[in-house]
Amino acid sequence: MNRITAYIRQSLQEIYPPEEVKALSMLICCDMLGLDALDIYMGKDIILSECKQRELENIIFRLQKNEPIQYIRGVAEFCGRNFKVASGVLIPRPETAELVELIVEENSNARRLLDIGTGSGCIAISLDKKLPDAEVEAWDISEEALAIARKNNDALEARVRFLQRDVLxxxxxxxxxxxxIVSNPPYVTEMEKNEMDANVLEWEPGLALFVPDEDPLRFYNRIVRLGSELLLPGGKLYFEINQVYGQETAHILEMNQYRDVRVIKDIFGKDRIVTANR
Incomplete structure (x- = not known):
């Protein structure tokens, strides 16, 4: 271990688990500071320039404040592509990538797709790239989120049409x-805040996360009704959900005459996707 990795690990060991500290150390050294990975693995002692030393200290300072590394880097990987992210959008999760893969697998002939609550645009843009013959539209209430989504659209040479709309x-x-129609809407209740990590609670946008305890399925109810009017015959609706409300979400779809309702578990064995046919 060289002095740089030792400094990183010593600075972060009280905040992050050992394996995460190890991963952060390599990411900071190789990806953010541009150091040679082999030199790091071999423990070669490296002298940073004054500029690089200041950059390292700034990264450590921000991590000690629980800021997610994706926001510090300004990018997050999703479905094999790097998406620009900032505190105005959620950081894409692996579970959401499962949702994208399911849609692609089941809808190779789809011509028109809509992503409601697009955030960084990761779902919509990934669908656009994986289904090149389809047209993809995406909505969000946040102008800040849409600005980031449009930057990703340009950077990744996608063709998504982004619109500012309040679905409620x-x-x-x-x-x-x-x-x-696909949506990963806000679904974390206020009472669940105590269970959340500080880097999510303090940094990611509450507008995209939280719903009132007394109405946790407000977005699902609205989008289900909207889907009844916007989906073509035989069209499909896909949701990412709060694991607590899988059966309740499925019931809403059934009560609105959707067919073939399914609740699907994610890679962690939790109810995470609900889908149905119109």
Whole structure:
């Protein structure tokens, strides 16, 4: 272990688990400071320039404040691509990548797809890249999120059409026009805040995370009704969900005459996706 990795680990060991500290150390050295990975593995002693030393100290300071490394880097990996992220959008999760893969697997012939609550645009852009013959539209209420999504759209040479819309309040002409609607809406209740890690609670946008305890399925209820009007016959609706409300979400779909309702577990064995046919 050289002096740089020793300094990183010593600075972070009281905050992060050992394996995470080890991973952060390599990421900081190789990806953010541009050091040679072999030199790091071999324990070669490296002298940083004054500029690089200041950069390292700033990274450590931000990590000690529980800021997610993805926000510090400004990018997060999702479905094999790097997406720009900042504190105005959620950091993409592996479970959400499972949702994308399921949609692609089941809808190779889909022509029109809609992503509601797009955030960084990771779902919509990934679908656009994986289904090149389809048209993808994406909505979000946050102008800050849409600005980031459009940057990702340009950087990744995607063709997604982004619109600012409040799915709870907006009323527009509802003409059935989508084969697939997907949404990963806010689903964390206020009472669940105590169970959340500080780097999520203190840094990721509450607008994209939280719903009232007394109405935890408000977005699902609205989008299910909206899907009844916007989905073409035989169209499909896909949700990422709070694991606590899998059966309740499925019941909403069944009560609104959706067919083939499924609750699907994620890689961690938790109810995470609900899907149905119109």
């Amino acid at each position: 309040a907006d009323d527009w002409e509802k003409i059935p026009s989508f084969d697939v």
